[in-house]
Amino acid sequence: MIAPLLLSLAMSSTAGYSQTELRTLQYAVNSYAYSTSLEQFYRQCNEQDPEQYMVKQPDNTRLHSLLQLQLQLDVEQFISYVNANPKFQQRVPDDITLTDCTNHAGYQRILDRYELELFALEIATPVKVSKQSPESQRKQNQQLKVKQAAELLERSKAVAMVSIVDRNSLSTLEQANFLHPEYKGRYIYKVDQGWRNIPSRYMGMQSYLTDQQFAASPKNWLLLLDQHNQFIQVFSEANAKTYLNLLGKPEWHFDIQGNLQRR
Template sequence: MLIILPLLTALSSMPAMASSYSSSERRTLQSAISSALHSAEINRYYQQCREQPTEGEIAVIQTDKEQSRMLAMLQSKVHTQDLNLLLAADNKLTNQVKHGINTPTDCQDTKALQTLIDNYEVALFSLDIAMPLEQQLISKASSAKTQANAQQQEVNKTIADSHAIALVTVVSKQQLNAVQQANYLHPDYESNYVFKVMYGWQGHISHYLGMHISVADNEINTIPKQWLIFLDKNGHFIKAISADKAITYLNVLSDAQWRYDVYGNLHRN
């Protein structure tokens, strides 16, 4: 007796795409996934339960007779016949549909086979009346590339919009004497911590400046100690990123254009 294995056991490890769908689109996607999975189960049954030909005869393999219609509807409704792409479009939904399909337990389980075929017809009907997706499905690789391009554009725009960019460290305000505090900090600046500028790009800024956030003494150990900061021409913060998360920006900026030495003197590279 031949036991029918569950369909596509590897589906649980497939990557989900970061996509969102409307309610009607999710119904369309569910119908498409259900149709594809039912067709695959039917083909699997016929493949594993085919009769062995007698000597001299040619093996005849029965397949899902509705497969061509199913693929045509997939093209019409979800704009692809790529089953791997379809099943990866929503990992959670695919697994929900997969677990709801009852498959024959063996090659003699014709009742379960008929139920599988009947449910397949229901899935095809549901797909036939479903509204097409507004946008094409895209692969995880394409989605990742699009996201990476958008992030790179954001990096380039932030750099282009900045008058000055600097790598800074967080230090105690007590490192500055009264004259320095008066020169570098706003009179209303109350935090006990400031930024000490190490080096930077484009326009230069003063050796010390107030932070973009207020940090209490009991919070100092919870924040990053180095930041990459972006300022406009008026010295206002455009963005501040902890140094450990700024590698993409630093790669674009490359070598620093100016720096402060240990004595606080400004040098242009």
């Protein structure tokens, strides 16, 4: 089985690429995989007994030309991106390894598939793949994350770090004071600290959690709220690092007695 091949794009996601362009990239990865399999098979059999097996060396000239034409990459650049960057992963067929030098039918089957993939690549929609280094791409991706985070924070009137607690930890009076009468969920948000406007100390969640979901989910979250304390976005603490870095130290928090303390 050939391991998954990795192809780097300009972004870590598929945003900005149409489905036809993504298919072009898949054809290129598949073609390279078939080419590699045939090349390895040729070398193996040639080393054993070239006169007995007479396996023909694959001609990769067409593949190299198509990589340049359709992706604007030479073969060295393409191989470098395939091997070096795990941002975009495509799996190739897992039945293309050849080991038996007498298996002419198997060799022909892989060769036919290789030709089909090359034809598909030839008529596919061209794609311009980024030639940035992986480090440059990481920096660009991080800059994009910061920009997107800053835009969301600009829209947020209140930002709060919260924990998920059982509503039954509140008294009946506290539940009546803090929770909407129609909120039926067992689990709620407890506001611990935050920035800008101060929301209610306890809040209903945007969706109800089952006991199993509660047990498996992160317990600390970052809430981005609008002027009506409606959810703009919700992030687990592990996924909120960019936002927390932009926000800096909390401007207020609730102490252990539930009293509001400002910085």
